[in-house]
Amino acid sequence: MTKLLSSLLLVAAFAATPLAPAQAVNPDEVLDDPVLEARAREISAELRCVVCQNQSIDDSDAEIARDLRLLVRERLVAGDNDEQVVSYIVARYGDFVLLRPPWQPNTYMLWAGPPLMAILIATLAVIFFRTYQRQRNAGLGPDPLSPHDRAELDALVERIAATTEPGNGPTTRFRAELAEGLTPPPPDTTDETEDNQADAEQGDTRS
């Protein structure tokens, strides 16, 4: 068995799929009572075949998996409830047989991990949008220009404005864009239809 497993592992080294043909539950193991049998199947799916690579005893055709399947059924017939059956096996083989790790000090981090990650990443998003809110409240977009450059640019804009017609000139539009926090698209994207107007008019958004 060991040899078969290790050779399988070697060949499995490249593939993204487990490599054990699984034909587990045999007709002679099945209990007559369909309710008990269904419970047995459910319990078996949560118990690890200890000599296998990540297979439950329900999926494995290893001898010990069969023995444990029979043991599960034996306990069920003897009247144990699901919990008792599982603890009977854990008492002999340890927590290692549980495919659903129990909630205990050495698995706190495992079970708490996903919610903690969710909280961390949600915090990041909140920080991200708070920055947005602040900048919006300030009525400004992020300013890529240094104060000095900005002053120069403003002066330039004023000069241009002075030479053009008052009213609906480019100055107003430019100022509005700045206030929106809209940086003009880089030159090579100007040909692309952008944003929602385009969405509505041409049914075109890149997504």
Added chain:
Amino acid sequence: MIAEIGQFVLILALVLAGVQATLPLWGAARGHSALMVLADRTAIGQAAALLIAFAALTHGFVTSDFSLTVVFQNSHSLKPMLYKVSGVWGNHEGSMLLWVLVLALFSAAVALFGRNLPPSLKARVLAVQAMIGVGFLAFIIFTSNPFARLSPAPLDGTGLNPLLQDPGLAFHPPLLYLGYVGFSMAFSFAVAALIEGRVDAAWARWVRPWTLAAWTFLTAGIALGSWWAYYELGWGGWWFWDPVENASFMPWLFGTALLHSAIVVEKRDALKSWTILLAILTFSMSLLGTFLVRSGVLTSVHAFATDPERGIFILAILALTIGIALTLFAIRAPGMKGGGLFAPVSREGALIANNMLLTVAAGTVLLGTLYPLILEAVSGGTAKVSVGPPFFNATFGPIMVPLVIMMAIGPLLAWKRGTLKTAAHKLIPAAIAAILAITVTFILVPDGPGLAPLAMGLAAWLAAGTIAEWAGRIKLFAIPVPESWRRLKGLPRATSGMTLAHLGLAIMIVGITGSSAWRTELITTLVPGESAQGAGHTVTLSAITQGRGPNYNYERASLLITDKGREITTLTTERRFFPIAGQTTTEAGIYTTILSDLYGVIGERGRTPDTSNAWTVRFFVNPLVPWIWLGAMVMVFGGSLSLTDRRHRVGAPRRAATPGAASQPNPAAAE
């Protein structure tokens, strides 16, 4: 002789990679254009050298040259030709060669088709690619030489594992590698951008097609692998949350997140450091997967691990590659200021939500996969736990629910600043579809698992939401149909690609729900001619025949399946014994309809004394299971369609470019 040529070009490739990893980088720093252009030549040279090496190894397998150790260990003269060829990558050494070949092919594609890339960025991208190449080429040459000779040459080989002698699995590894090695492009672009200190919309535009190509291949590769598991392992399981599977799933999850965050960079010049991090993480997961499955750290209690030298070597590559990239990230990221602004409720906001959820999902799979190892190391080996499917189902599922809900909403939100009210209006059809699906499912299967109708509702929500969004784009029925048709033809392929990919997921959810919630089975023993009732059908073992295949003996059973006296089909299933490997495999008989698979497998004869003339027969009804792969196919098609979008072509960022001048993002994608 040919093997020696292979050996020689392998070393040549290492030398070329060494040159490519250093000089162009220096050239880019100094603005020395000749040194930068050098990267193109070495990248193409490297790809050519590795193609020759690969051809040399293939020659060894095809001609059954058993003086080569790998051929002896993994092939046999009687093996069918297809499996002689697939045997090239059906082993550690050959598959590593394929790994570096794919890496080099991607580099060469950048060299050939990346004409519009700024020279310094291109040189740096190729240099980073070459650094990865140096690591893995050295790994192959020093620890896993595929051209090692045996003397004297044995007369025949020991054969390929019979389970691998299957057309599905023959093509699974190449697709998988095109996928996860393909993510090296995103990684190299990210590291090059970190070196340059510049990330902009143009950068995101160059990264997206490569990521999309890799994603499409990986989706196809994973789907093919799970399909193989489904029909070959003999009981209809298709996903096991096995560490080896997770190793390919994690890059997929991160890669999917990357595809979406790159849109925000491209559109809004925001999320830059996050996108860079995702690009690094995606390929890191590919490397981690390579490490996990080859290092021997994932051994079970009774399997003795191999020599840890290989593991240490890959770990060193891993530590250097990812370590340097993440350090560079830590240094450069704070300086990367975002550009455009957008509200939380907006298309960009939805893409961020997608990223958050996908990242937590990927992180969960990562944690679950590594936790047993971490605990073992931390406790000094005295504590061991198993993290199996029940853990993943309990944690991964709840993350998918909000993700799928968001997937229908996101595309309906306006860019920059949207309102939920407008979106809600457009989501009415989706809500109706969801309620309808829940009700219908509940009526049809009232005694199934309680969550199944909700899952079906979720799938309907996503499908209807996606279709409604698509219909809105072409203003279906709001304007005359010919006008809609014109708009449909005008839809960018990238947009249609998104619609299809999302629709594909909805289809897949239907399949996953059906197969896990309503599977029924019949496990029995039958003597020829006998019938049994179960799983809503009558199964008759109508005949058993024996025969010989090319390199196996078989026992073939015909199972007549009837339903209330009406004949449905006859399933043919085989039990194959491979004398060379001393192993038995089964071929399931599968009858596929749109609603379910009828799945029959013949087992052993005479397990118990009182059934000595009877065969074990397993018969499963797997409802909706074909939808899983149908969904995957739709997703792959969506990805491919999007790749053909003019704007995804690296060579054609401007509308002014003539279609003829536009080059393919990579040659493999066109296949």
Added chain:
Amino acid sequence: MHRLIVILPVALFAGLIGVMVALLTDSERNSDLSRLPSPLIGKPAPAFDLPAVAESVPGGFSTRDLKGQVSVVNVFASWCVPCLAEHPMISQLAGQGVAVYGINHRDKPDAATNWLGRHGNPYIAVGADLDARASLDWGVTGVPETFIIDANGVIAYKHVGPVTKDVLNKKILPKLREAEGG
């Protein structure tokens, strides 16, 4: 704050590399399968009563027999190759006067009898565990496995895999002395 966040990935990654180095360089990890302590250690030996393998082989033994003296219980089978490899060590133990019991795991009585005849029978008594039911109660995952039981019938130690010379000298004998002393 921002600084801290961007350092997080590389810090976590460094930790991961540390874990992997620890696992890969841990030579015991692959050679000593008994590092996972059995939950049975420190517990009384499970209740069992096994019949003899055959008339010619002394045996049949039960939980009661394991009380009153320190003993070794060795799970073996004639079809198991590593069992043959460890057989000299088990015989050596018996030669030193240790009470060694054998659980014959899922074996054919004839094959077991022949095997013991050919290689010598070091066991005080051998119990036939044809259906491996008793082995399950002992938490056996495969053969061979070796247990040390103290005078009170409590399991003091368990070794998974063959007992090599090294294991005998470094693990089994010290544990035996410990059990006898305590």
